[in-house]
Each structure stands twice: as structure tokens, then as C-alpha cells.
Amino acid sequence: MLSVLAALAIVAVPGERFDYGLRYGPVNIGTLVLETLEPETVGTDNCWHFRADLELTRSFSWLFWASYRLETWCRAADMVTLRSYKRSREPHYRAEWTADYGPGDSVVTYSSGQTISIEPGARDLLSTWYYFRTLPLVPGDTVRTALHVDRHNYHLVAVARAAKTVSTPAGVFDCIAVVPNAGGPLGTVYLTDDEERIPVSIRTRVGGLVVSASLRSISNEEEP
Numbered sequence: 001m002l003s004v005l006a007a008l009a010i011v012a013v014p015g016e017r018f019d020y021g022l023r024y025g026p027v028n029i030g031t032l033v034l035e036t037l038e039p040e041t042v043g044t045d046n047c048w049h050f051r052a053d054l055e056l057t058r059s060f061s062w063l064f065w066a067s068y069r070l071e072t073w074c075r076a077a078d079m080v081t082l083r084s085y086k087r088s089r090e091p092h093y094r095a096e097w098t099a100d101y102g103p104g105d106s107v108v109t110y111s112s113g114q115t116i117s118i119e120p121g122a123r124d125l126l127s128t129w130y131y132f133r134t135l136p137l138v139p140g141d142t143v144r145t146a147l148h149v150d151r152h153n154y155h156l157v158a159v160a161r162a163a164k165t166v167s168t169p170a171g172v173f174d175c176i177a178v179v180p181n182a183g184g185p186l187g188t189v190y191l192t193d194d195e196e197r198i199p200v201s202i203r204t205r206v207g208g209l210v211v212s213a214s215l216r217s218i219s220n221e222e223e224p
Helices: 002-011 125-133
Strands: 016-024 027-042 045-054 066-075 081-090 093-101 107-110 115-117 142-149 151-166 170-180 189-192 198-206 209-220
Touching: 027 066, 045 081, 045 125, 066 170, 081 125, 081 189, 125 142, 125 189, 125 198, 151 198, 170 198
Parallel strands: none
Antiparallel strands: 016 027, 016 209, 027 045, 045 066, 066 081, 081 093, 093 107, 107 115, 142 151, 151 170, 170 189, 189 198, 198 209
């Protein structure tokens, strides 16, 4: 437990913001922003609060355009999700919901009233990305966790691969690749091979498309 808390002290900084460019093959299609917000309390638990804003630009409406916001409140002690939020905007679709994980660790209750059974300790997509940042991964390590994403349950098995150089608009980084098992919603995440574990590149699936996110800049609004 102490090692997890020490890692969180390094990687989670309120005000931290990662900006990414999104590409579909050779085509620029939008942006992704990951932000660490101020910690909050859910029930009696202290939580990290993370937010992701994904925009697929209207300039390429012949392909697809959309806007998504994800938020997660995950327990500071172990990065397990306690609450999640999603807002979707697509050409012919609008949706917004909140999901509360509990009471206990075996059920998720959506704002619609729907309840779904989950495995204890399940994480949502966004909290899992940040959970990876807390792990002292070396090549060959395996990460296992239950996932609950968009009303579906998954069992994630991800393997850390040997370090490789990744070039992004923000610079060139030595990275550890965390590669998940096939069939789940989580794409490959390239984390800097240092104590900060910055996600410099993410490949995931949005709206049926494989989209790659490449880091453009890092900022912290609390910096002087």
C-alpha cells in the first residue's frame, strides 16, 4: 500500500494537463486532453479526480465527428473506480450518465437506475490509464485488473514490453509499452520509462475506429 501511495505522489498532480493530437491512419482527426483535477471525497473515501475530453473534428465529418467527456473518481489508496461519468455527442446521438460503483465492490448503479454486477476492484477506462502510471513496470511484467466500460465487463491482462523510442510532437521518449489482451476496450499505452510514467502515446478504439493519440504538450496550471 505504501508503495502505491508513494507512486501516486509522483504521478498525480492537480492541474496537470496532457494534450494529444488524434490521427486515424495518416489523417489528423481531432484532439484528446487528459487532466488531473482537485481531489474529492466520494462517501468516506478520498479520491483522485481525472477528466478526459476527446474531440473528433467536424472538418472531417465525411469520416466521423464526435465529442466525448469522461470523468472518473478513483480511490486514492488503490486507484479503484468509485464513480464515473460520460457525455457523448455524435451526429445522431446524445447521451449522458453517471455510474456509482457500490455499495460494496460488486455492483455498478447507473443514473438511469440500471444496475450491473461487476468483479470486485473493477476500474473504468480512464482510471486504468492512470493506474498504469503508479506501477513500477519492467519488461515482461503482467498487469491484471477487472474493467467495467460502457456497461460491459472485461478482464484485462496487459503485458509490459521492452523499452522503445517513441517520437511525438512533444519530443522523443524512451517508453515501456503496456499491451492489453485482444477483445477489450483498452488500447496499447506507451509510458515514459522513468518514475513519471507519462502516457506519450495511446492507441484505442472510438466509434468503431482505431485512433492513435500522440502527446503534443504537457502543462500544469498551478505552475508559477
